[in-house]
Amino acid sequence: MTNTTTSTTTATDPGTKQFPSGTILGYPRIGPRRELKKALESYWSGRTDAEQLRSAAADLRRSTADRLTRLGLDPVSGAIPGGFSLYDQVLDAAVTLGAVPERLSGVRGPDGGIDLDGYFSLARGNADTAPLEMTKWFDTNYHYLVPELSPDTDIRLGSTAIVDQFREATADGVTTRPVIVGPVTFLLLSKAADDAPSGFRPLDRLGDVVAAYRRLLARLAEAGAEWVQLDEPGLVVDGPNSTAALGAARTAYAELGAAPIGAERPAIFASLQYADAGDAFAVLARTPVEAIGIDLVRGDVPDLTSDVVSGLAGKTVVAGLVDGHNVWRTDLARAAGVLERLAGLVPSVSVSTSTSLFHVPHTLDDEPSLPAALKSWLRFADEKVAEVAVLARGLRDGFDTVRSEIEEATEAGASRERATGVRDGVVRGRLAGLAAGDFERGDYARRRLQQDRRLGLSPLPTTTIGSFPQTAEVRAARGKLRTGELSADEYRDAMRAEIARVVELQHDLGLDVIVHGEPERSDMVQYFAENLDGFATTANGWVQSYGSRCTRPSILWGDVSRPAPMTVPWASYAASLTEKPLKGMLTGPVTILAWSFVRDDQPLGDTARQVALALRDEVADLESAGIPIIQVDEPALRELLPLKAADRPAYLDWSVGAFRLATSGVADATSIHTHLCYSEFGEVIGAIDDLNADVTSIEAARSRMEVLSDLRAEGFSRGIGPGVYDIHSPRVPTTEEITGLIRAALESAPADRLWVNPDCGLKTRGYAETRAALENLVGAAHAVRRTRAAVGA
Ligand SMILES: Nc1nc2c(c(=O)[nH]1)N[C@@H](CNc1ccc(C(=O)N[C@@H](CCC(=O)N[C@@H](CCC(=O)N[C@@H](CCC(=O)O)C(=O)O)C(=O)O)C(=O)O)cc1)CN2
Numbered sequence: 079m080t081n082t083t084t085s086t087t088t089a090t091d092p093g094t095k096q097f098p099s100g101t102i103l104g105y106p107r108i109g110p111r112r113e114l115k116k117a118l119e120s121y122w123s124g125r126t127d128a129e130q131l132r133s134a135a136a137d138l139r140r141s142t143a144d145r146l147t148r149l150g151l152d153p154v155s156g157a158i159p160g161g162f163s164l165y166d167q168v169l170d171a172a173v174t175l176g177a178v179p180e181r182l183s184g185v186r187g188p189d190g191g192i193d194l195d196g197y198f199s200l201a202r203g204n205a206d207t208a209p210l211e212m213t214k215w216f217d218t219n220y221h222y223l224v225p226e227l228s229p230d231t232d233i234r235l236g237s238t239a240i241v242d243q244f245r246e247a248t249a250d251g252v253t254t255r256p257v258i259v260g261p262v263t264f265l266l267l268s269k270a271a272d273d274a275p276s277g278f279r280p281l282d283r284l285g286d287v288v289a290a291y292r293r294l295l296a297r298l299a300e301a302g303a304e305w306v307q308l309d310e311p312g313l314v315v316d317g318p319n320s321t322a323a324l325g326a327a328r329t330a331y332a333e334l335g336a337a338p339i340g341a342e343r344p345a346i347f348a349s350l351q352y353a354d355a356g357d358a359f360a361v362l363a364r365t366p367v368e369a370i371g372i373d374l375v376r377g378d379v380p381d382l383t384s385d386v387v388s389g390l391a392g393k394t395v396v397a398g399l400v401d402g403h404n405v406w407r408t409d410l411a412r413a414a415g416v417l418e419r420l421a422g423l424v425p426s427v428s429v430s431t432s433t434s435l436f437h438v439p440h441t442l443d444d445e446p447s448l449p450a451a452l453k454s455w456l457r458f459a460d461e462k463v464a465e466v467a468v469l470a471r472g473l474r475d476g477f478d479t480v481r482s483e484i485e486e487a488t489e490a491g492a493s494r495e496r497a498t499g500v501r502d503g504v505v506r507g508r509l510a511g512l513a514a515g516d517f518e519r520g521d522y523a524r525r526r527l528q529q530d531r532r533l534g535l536s537p538l539p540t541t542t543i544g545s546f547p548q549t550a551e552v553r554a555a556r557g558k559l560r561t562g563e564l565s566a567d568e569y570r571d572a573m574r575a576e577i578a579r580v581v582e583l584q585h586d587l588g589l590d591v592i593v594h595g596e597p598e599r600s601d602m603v604q605y606f607a608e609n610l611d612g613f614a615t616t617a618n619g620w621v622q623s624y625g626s627r628c629t630r631p632s633i634l635w636g637d638v639s640r641p642a643p644m645t646v647p648w649a650s651y652a653a654s655l656t657e658k659p660l661k662g663m664l665t666g667p668v669t670i671l672a673w674s675f676v677r678d679d680q681p682l683g684d685t686a687r688q689v690a691l692a693l694r695d696e697v698a699d700l701e702s703a704g705i706p707i708i709q710v711d712e713p714a715l716r717e718l719l720p721l722k723a724a725d726r727p728a729y730l731d732w733s734v735g736a737f738r739l740a741t742s743g744v745a746d747a748t749s750i751h752t753h754l755c756y757s758e759f760g761e762v763i764g765a766i767d768d769l770n771a772d773v774t775s776i777e778a779a780r781s782r783m784e785v786l787s788d789l790r791a792e793g794f795s796r797g798i799g800p801g802v803y804d805i806h807s808p809r810v811p812t813t814e815e816i817t818g819l820i821r822a823a824l825e826s827a828p829a830d831r832l833w834v835n836p837d838c839g840l841k842t843r844g845y846a847e848t849r850a851a852l853e854n855l856v857g858a859a860h861a862v863r864r865t866r867a868a869v870g871a
C-alpha cells in the first residue's frame with residue numbers, strides 16, 4: 079500500500095497547523111474507577127469542599143492527558159481533546175454562554191457569574207427551583223440538560239472555564255484541542271423557555287450565540303490554542319428543523335471562520351457524529367472551517383462532487399472509523415482501505431473515532447474476569463485510542479508499517495465468527511419457526527373484561543413503576559455476595575427480607591397493585607444479562623448516564639437464551655405476602671438492547687427477537703406461577719429511534735414486533751403493562767399504541783400530562799398511567815398538586831382507564847421522601863375517587 083497523504087499537507091493555509099493525523103473526539107470523564115462520581119457525591123453530601131472537588135477534577139484531567147499521550151496521541155499538536163465536564167457538556171456550553179433561564183436566575187453569584195453551586199443547581203435543582211430538564215443525547219443512553227432560551231435570555235461569554243482548562247494543560251506541557259458543543263447544535267438542543275412568546279425558536283438567537291462563540295474563540299487563540307473542536311451532531315438528524323439547521327450552520331461558520339486565524343481564533347474542527355453526515359458535509363465544506371469530522375461507522379464516505387472537493391481545499395477530512403459508541407474491535411483492514419480511498423479523493427485526511435469515547439468504558443485491562451476470547455474481540459476507550467494511533471501511523475508512514483496489527487485484527491474477527499455460542503442452532507431454529515400468531519393477543523374488549531373480573535380494582539387504581547429505593551444495605555449485600563462474604567443463600571434471605579419490608583410498606587400506604595421492589599437488581603438490564611446466555615457483564619466497565627450516575631452496559635456477544643427462570647422466585651415470594659394483585663417486572667427487549675453493547679454482526683431486529691423469545695418464556699413462567707399482571711418496561715423505545723427518517727419505519731416494525739413477541743403468549747386474563755420514560759414520545763405515539771399493552775405507564779409529571787392529549791389524538795384506547803410524581807427530584811409533591819395532575823389527566827382519559835402512579839421507578843430516591851410522596855399520591859387518588867363518587871361520575 080502507498081502513502082498518498084504526505085503531499086497534501088501543503089494545501090493548508092501556511093498560518094494553520096496541520097490537523098493531527100490521529101485523534102479521538104472525546105474521552106470518558108468519569109474516571110477508570112469512577113473517581114469523578116465519588117468526588118461529586120462527596121462534595122454534594124458536604125463531606126468534602128469545593129477545593130477538593132476542583133483538585134480531584136484537575137487530577138483526572140491530568141491523568142487522562144498522560145494516558146492519552148502514552149497511548150500514542152501527540153501531546154503538542156492538538157490531538158488530545160479537552161472536553162472534560164463536571165456534569166454535562168451541554169450545561170457547560172450554556173454556562174459558557176451565560177445562558178441561564180429567568181426562572182433560575184437565582185443561581186447567579188453576586189457578580190452575575192455562575193459559580194460551582196450555581197452550576198449544580200442548574201443540573202440538580204435546589205430547595206426553590208426545579209433543575210433544567212434532562213433528555214437523551216441523540217440515540218444514546220447519555221442524558222444532557224436542556225438549556226431554556228427566550229428572546230431576552232442574556233447571552234454573552236459568561237465563563238472561561240474551557241480557556242482555563244486549556245491553560246492548565248499547557249502548564250503541564252500538553253497542547254490540547256478544546257472541545258465544546260457547536261453553536262447550531264447548542265440551539266437545536268435548547269428549548270424555548272416557558273415564558274417565551276409563542277413562535278419563538280431557540281435558533282432565533284443564532285446571532286448572539288455566534289457572537290459569544292467568537293469571543294470564546296478569541297480567548298482560546300490568545301491562550302495559544304491551535305485547534306478548537308465544535309461538535310455539531312445536531313446537523314445530521316432528520317427533523318422539522320433540518321433545513322433551518324443547515325442554513326444556521328452556513329451563517330454560523332461563515333461568521334466564525336471570517337475571524338483571522340491565529341490572532342483571533344484557532345483553526346476550527348467541526349465534527350458531525352452519530353449518523354451519516356448527509357447534506358451537512360457539503361454545507362460545511364463550503365464554509366471557512368479547517369477540518370470536518372464525519373462518522374464512517376454509521377455513515378458512508380460523502381458524495382464528493384467537484385464542487386465539494388474544491389471547497390475542501392485547505393481542509394482536513396477527519397474520518398471517524400473507530401466506533402465511539404460500541405465496543406467491538408475495529409476491522410483495521412477495512413478502515414485502512416477507507417482511509418486510502420479517501421486520501422485519493424480529498425486534499426487531506428486524518429483518522430479519529432466516530433463519536434466521543436465517553437459512551438464506552440475506560441479499559442479492558444481492568445476486567446480480569448472477562449473470557450480471553452471475548453476480550454480479543456473487544457476494544458474499550460484506551461484500546462480504541464491505540465487503534466487510532468495504529469491507523470494514524472498507517473496514514474503517515476504507509477499501511478505496510480502496521481501490517482501485523484492489521485492482520486491481528488483480521489484474525490480476531492475470524493475467530494469471533496467461528497466461536498461457540500455466537501450461533502446457537504436451537505435459538506435459530508425457534509426464530510425460524512415463528513408465525514404471525516406469535517405476535518398477536520386476543521381482542522382487547524374481551525381481555526379487559528376478564529382482567530377486570532380477576533383483579534377487582536377500584537377506579538383510578540394506584541401502583542408504582544417497580545423499583546423501591548436501593549439502599550446502601552442492599553448494595554452492600556450485593557458487594558458482599560461478590561466478595562464471598564455472603565453465601566448465595568444468605569444473599570437470597572437478605573433480598574427476601576427487603577422484599578417483605580417493601581410489600582409491608584405498600585400495604586401501609588394503601589397501594590392497590592403491589593410490586594416486589596427490585597432489590598435484587600443492580601440495574602434493570604444488567605440483572606437480565608447476568609441471567610441470560612449470550613451476554614457478558616463487566617466488573618468496572620462504568621459509563622456515564624447522567625451527572626454522577628453510571629451504568630455498566632452488558633455485552634451481548636452471542637445468541638441469546640434463558641437457562642432458567644430469572645424473576646419468578648422473587649415475584650412468587652412477594653405474591654405470597656399479599657392478598658392484593660402483584661405486578662411482576664421485566665425489562666423489554668428493546669431496552670435490553672439499547673442499554674447493552676450489542677453484537678454488530680447481524681441486524682438488530684434479529685437480536686431483539688432472540689431476547690424477546692427468552693422473555694416470552696419468563697412471562698409464561700410468571701403467568702403459570704399465578705402472577706396476574708406482568709409489566710415489561712420499554713423506557714428506551716424512543717431512544718433507539720434512528721436519527722434518519724428513512725430508517726424509522728423499519729426500526730418501529732422490529733422494536734414493536736419484539737415487544738409483542740415477548741408479551742403475546744399470555745391468556746386474556748393476564749394483564750400486560752408497559753412503562754416508558756426519559757423521552758419525548760411525540761414521534762413514537764403510534765408505536766406505543768401498537769405495543770398492544772393493556773396498561774401503559776408513562777412519564778408525564780413535568781410536562782403536566784402533555785403526552786395524554788397526543789395519545790388521545792392517536793386514538794389510544796387502553797389503560798394509561800401518566801406519572802403524577804416526578805421522581806427525578808427529592809421534592810415531595812403535595813396531595814393538592816397530585817390531585818391537580820389527576821384531574822388534568824381526566825380531561826384526556828376516562829376514569830375507567832386511568833391509573834395513578836409515579837413517573838418512573840424509585841431506586842434513586844431515599845425512603846423518607848418516597849414514603850411521603852406515595853402517601854400523598856394515594857391520598858390524591860382517594861380524594862378524586864370520593865369527589866367523583868359524590869357527583870355520581
Ligand atoms: N442501564 C440503565 N440505563 C438507564 C437507566 C437504568 O436504570 N439503567 N435509567 C435511566 C436513567 N439512568 C440511570 C443510570 C444509572 C443510575 C444509577 O443509579 N446508577 C448507580 C449504579 C447502579 C448499579 O449498578 N449498582 C450496582 C453496583 C453499585 C456500586 O457502586 N457498588 C459499589 C459497592 C457497593 C457496596 O459495597 O456498598 C462498588 O462497586 O464500588 C449494585 O447495586 O450492585 C450509580 O451510578 O450509582 C440511575 C439512572 C435511563 N438509563
Ligand code: MET
Binds near residue numbers: 545596602711753839
Ligand atoms: C428507567 S424505567 C425503570 C423501570 C423499572 N421497573 C423501575 O422501576 O426501576
Ligand SMILES: [Zn+2]
Binds near residue numbers: 753755837
Ligand atoms: Zn422509567
